[in-house]
Amino acid sequence: MALIVQKYGGTSVADTDRIKSVAERVIRTKEAGNEVVVVVSAMAGETNRLSGLAAELCESPREREMDVILSTGEQVTSGLLCIALEAMGQRARSFTGSQVGIVTDSSHSRARIQKIDDRSVRDALGRGEVVVVAGFQGADGEGNITTLGRGGSDTSAVAVAAALEADVCEIYTDVDGVFTTDPGVVPSARKLDRVSYDEMLEMSSLGAKVLQTRSVLFAKRYNVPLRVRSSFNDNEGTLVTREEDIMEALVVSGVTYNRDEAKITVVGVPDQPGVAAKLLVPITDCNVIVDMIVQNIGSDGHTDLTFTVPKGDFRKALACAEETARGLGARKVISDDRIAKVSIVGMGMKNHAGVASRMFDLLSREGINIQMISTSEIKVSCVIDDKYTELAVRALHEGFELGKEPARAETF
DSSP states (O other), X not given: OOEEEEEXXXXXXXXXXXXXXXXXXXXXXXXXXXXXXXXXXXXXXXXXXXXHHHHHHOXXXXXXXXXXXXXXXXXXXXXXXXXXXXXXXXXXEEEOTTTTTEEEOSOTTSOOEEEEOOHHHHHHHHTTOEEXXXXXXXXXXXXXXXXXXXXXXXXXXXXXXXXXXXXXXXXXXXSXXXXXXXXXXXXXXXXXXXXXXXXXXXXXXXXXOXXXXXXXXXXXXXXXXXXXXXXXXXXXXXXXXXXXXXXXXXXXXXXXXXXXXXEEEEEEEEOSTTHHHHHHHHHHHTTOOOOOEEEOXXXXXXXXXXXXXXXXXXXXXXXHHHHHHHHHTOSEEEEESOEEEEEEEOGGGGGOSSHHHHHHHHHHHTTOOOOEEEEEXXXXXXXEEGGGHHHHHHHHHHHTTTXXXXXXXXXX
């Protein structure tokens, strides 16, 4: 008998017909001799509908009250799925985040899980019930409802799987697994059978929408095997696992892109120790995440500093940068919100030279200028003009031959 945690996203539970299909899949898993815990998202479009209702009443509602409102979407789905399971003869019990023992900090709308008390879930499993958990939510130490932020149901599922020491956490979505790139941009994109936690972390943080970054971090930390599958077929999907469980590391596993960033450059900053901190600390204090950072070699006692931020925080970050720049005596601040970040990711980069230079060459052949570069052991990212995004992705995907069986790193 295996303990399996299954998570179903909004498109998988978009209406009652799809909820019935999910119930049928859950029952098949249960009848195969497994214990099953299901984590569900709100029905597709429900979170936006609830947000819209609040916006009709107030432009900036309190985050605590928004958590109360938004958490109901997942609770509705969990109740409906239990009703469907019971109607098909399978005993089931729904749990809210607080009822399942998910304790978080008090950061409303972006809470972090601190611990999970799994006793109530284990009791229900011991009675032969399917446990259905409302994802995306928990409660802080004072009992206030909290939500986990974007992709929070993925995080809920992996955290529950970790607490229960589940054999696998299956993430059901509307795609067949993790692909070498976005099939909507490159039709020849190929589904990957396996990727490492580190590769998936890079892909998620660099624009791939299949899994949320925090959920992969949880999975890696607690060694929870993840399997990304489609809720519309029985294909095996993609296994996200430890690097040592992958026989051969691909030199490049995938190409990602992110159009949700903007670039800010502070020109003519005094070239002296601490200037980067003076510029960036006020921005991070405003809860803005700074991503790529490039500082030019100083000349005549001055230097330029360029960095990227999420596009949703662009105006706030720009205003902060302009105010700080004036205080530092910088010449000017320029910005650009029409950029994109394209990246290549692969464990095999650790042992192969020339991968970055090949990427640069492929982009140059298409006349694409590189504005910024960032690297790690297993990824290379370039900031380019947004209008070249699809061209760049296609060129890199074809240039690294990801549509067919690609070159692999040698193992010894």
